Amino acid sequence: MEFECKDCVEDEWFNMVKVKLGASSDDTQLAAIPVAVKAPAPAKVQQRRKSVQIQMTHVLELDTINFKVNTVTIVDESKNCVDTIAKILVDNPTIKVRVEGHVDGSMLKGTKGKKRKKRITKLNTLSHDRAQSVVEALIARGVHPDRMVSEGLGCSQPLPDGHESKRVEIKVVGLPENIQHNHERQKETLQKEHEEKLVALKVVQEKEKQQDDARMEQNNLQQALNNLNSKNKALENSYAQLKLNQEAEREQMEANHVAAMANRSKCDTCQTQMVYKCQACAAKSSESKESAPVAPVAPVAPVKAMAPPAETEIQRVESQVLDVKEQEIQSELKAILIGETINWTCTINGEVPTETKGAVVRQEATNAVGELSAITRLSDTQTQITFTTNASQHFDTNSPIVIGKTTKQKEELQELTSITVSNVICFKPNTTIVLEGSKHICGKLAKILVRHPEIQIRVDGHVKMSRKSRKIPEKMNQAERLSEARAKSVVRELQKLGVKNYMSAKGFGGSRPLPKGQDDKRVEISVINSD
Numbered sequence: 001m002e003f004e005c006k007d008c009v010e011d012e013w014f015n016m017v018k019v020k021l022g023a024s025s026d027d028t029q030l031a032a033i034p035v036a037v038k039a040p041a042p043a044k045v046q047q048r049r050k051s052v053q054i055q056m057t058h059v060l061e062l063d064t065i066n067f068k069v070n071t072v073t074i075v076d077e078s079k080n081c082v083d084t085i086a087k088i089l090v091d092n093p094t095i096k097v098r099v100e101g102h103v104d105g106s107m108l109k110g111t112k113g114k115k116r117k118k119r120i121t122k123l124n125t126l127s128h129d130r131a132q133s134v135v136e137a138l139i140a141r142g143v144h145p146d147r148m149v150s151e152g153l154g155c156s157q158p159l160p161d162g163h164e165s166k167r168v169e170i171k172v173v174g175l176p177e178n179i180q181h182n183h184e185r186q187k188e189t190l191q192k193e194h195e196e197k198l199v200a201l202k203v204v205q206e207k208e209k210q211q212d213d214a215r216m217e218q219n220n221l222q223q224a225l226n227n228l229n230s231k232n233k234a235l236e237n238s239y240a241q242l243k244l245n246q247e248a249e250r251e252q253m254e255a256n257h258v259a260a261m262a263n264r265s266k267c268d269t270c271q272t273q274m275v276y277k278c279q280a281c282a283a284k285s286s287e288s289k290e291s292a293p294v295a296p297v298a299p300v301a302p303v304k305a306m307a308p309p310a311e312t313e314i315q316r317v318e319s320q321v322l323d324v325k326e327q328e329i330q331s332e333l334k335a336i337l338i339g340e341t342i343n344w345t346c347t348i349n350g351e352v353p354t355e356t357k358g359a360v361v362r363q364e365a366t367n368a369v370g371e372l373s374a375i376t377r378l379s380d381t382q383t384q385i386t387f388t389t390n391a392s393q394h395f396d397t398n399s400p401i402v403i404g405k406t407t408k409q410k411e412e413l414q415e416l417t418s419i420t421v422s423n424v425i426c427f428k429p430n431t432t433i434v435l436e437g438s439k440h441i442c443g444k445l446a447k448i449l450v451r452h453p454e455i456q457i458r459v460d461g462h463v464k465m466s467r468k469s470r471k472i473p474e475k476m477n478q479a480e481r482l483s484e485a486r487a488k489s490v491v492r493e494l495q496k497l498g499v500k501n502y503m504s505a506k507g508f509g510g511s512r513p514l515p516k517g518q519d520d521k522r523v524e525i526s527v528i529n530s531d
Contacts, residue, residue: 053172065168072133086141096173101131105155128152330527340391347415361387365399425523432489446497456502461487464520465510483507
């Protein structure tokens with residue numbers, strides 16, 4: 001047989017794949033030969049295999065085999081590459097190869113569960129069909145079909161960033177590096193399947209455990225209900241028996257009283273026990289009360305209700321002052337959150353001494369005052385400063401600017417630009433992280449609260465929701481949790497800035513939308529009563 005020669009020893013993986021694909025009986029018998037009896041390939045054979053592998057790899061690096069979109073049809077531009085590969089294989093008739101198909105896995109992004117598995121299966125099928133298409137193209141160019149097998153690897157072996165993962169690779173069968181690579185890939189596949197089975201088994205076990213717990217809890221509840229019904233029934237029987245006993249005792253007492261009323265105005269029992277009277281004694285008692293004169297009843301003087309203790313004048317004045325202060329601070333906080341801020345950037349010739357963040361920037365000519373945000377050294381001769389002001393402040397380059405304790409003349413001011421932004425505390429999308437551009441707003445709020453440590457506030461978080469989403473309880477709960485977490489994040493930012501006031505946080509989700517045209521996604525601060 002051709003495969004028994006020492007120049008062409010079949011490798012174990014190639015025989016296994018051919019058996020699975022329905023190879024000829026001679027090849028199947030060869031695949032069944034134990035690996036231990038196979039002689040190692042001679043050095044010349046391995047050298048020839050390696051040379052052919054290098055040639056085919058070089059050809060595929062220069063000109064890849066491409067297909068029409070979502071098909072197995074090789075484009076005309078790639079047929080020259082197929083011709084070159086076919087010539088190499090025809091010139092080396094003892095070499096066997098494995099054609100591997102790879103596709104791009106970008107369509108798997110954002111998919112889970114059954115949908116992801118379905119797309120993986122589709123990609124595996126497409127990659128295998130494309131590899132088989134290359135095999136058929138090589139057969140048409142004179143390469144014997146028994147020398148080739150095809151395999152579709154889907155998107156299981158993506159290339160690093162910057163390289164195209166959609167490709168066709170042709171590997172020589174029998175090279176040690178290819179055999180090792182295949183064994184590692186099979187091991188990874190088996191390991192992955194084993195892990196998936198373990199996860200599925202854990203899910204099943206967890207469901208069974210939950211069902212067992214639910215059944216046990218239901219049995220416990222049923223047993224408790226049965227015990228409660230038994231106790232209720234016993235209590236009803238006891239109450240009925242007690243009622244019968246009381247009725248019998250009353251009838252016996254009535255009989256005794258009637259027998260003793262012949263020569264007495266009151267029976268012995270009613271004489272000694274004034275709480276209970278038999279019917280005969282009760283009738284006599286009512287007759288005697290009707291015949292007796294009624295004594296006049298003296299009028300009772302009405303009781304005056306005690307007035308609550310009057311509040312002292314000092315406490316009343318202090319309460320009024322505190323209420324006025326709370327209203328003023330509430331107005332200041334609200335003005336900050338609905339106002340605007342101007343971010344100024346000024347390029348200055350020369351150096352600016354390092355100032356602490358928050359230093360005062362002022363211009364006497366325009367009567368403008370701002371707060372220093374950052375100092376950036378642009379070059380040896382230029383420095384850039386960034387500061388913020390209220391919307392009413394205005395700076396220009398026609399007069400000197402004082403930065404902390406340093407004065408810069410108008411000749412040193414090169415460029416001055418500004419951007420007006422709304423005072424809205426913003427967060428990174430779907431997170432509780434306050435954006436850097438919004439932290440200056442927290443700084444303004446903190447300055448007011450630090451001056452008034454006795455004021456108590458509540459930070460309210462709101463998010464934007466559609467009308468349809470507001471009708472779904474799960475989405476409402478999720479929105480409330482997110483808005484509360486963002487409110488707590490603002491509280492932490494204020495604490496970092498030195499605020500020691502009492503602060504609480506509450507999330508309203510999307511339950512308090514603003515009128516149309518206004519953004520519902522916001523943070524509000526309310527001064528709460530310190531009482």
